[in-house]
Amino acid sequence: MTASFAWQKSTYSQDGGDCVELTAQGGAVLLRESDNPAVVLTTTRKDLALFLRFLKAAPTAPVRRG
Structure with a gap:
């Protein structure tokens, strides 16, 4: 479902895998x-x-934590 979305992450993020990504779809933010x-x-x-x-x-x- 989410694979076709244009996910973005902060330019401050490094190449590691612990980043928050977001995309806008209609009136929602994912x-x-x-x-x-x-x-x-x-x-x-x-x-x-x-x-x-x-x-x-x-x-x-x-x-x-975690």
């Missing part, structure tokens, strides 16, 4: 982890913008 491309999250542009603003305003970077 996000996936490049290490596990079968799992896709769907959101709206508005909700993604709110989430990114929240992350940028956080006093410290979130801790990655």
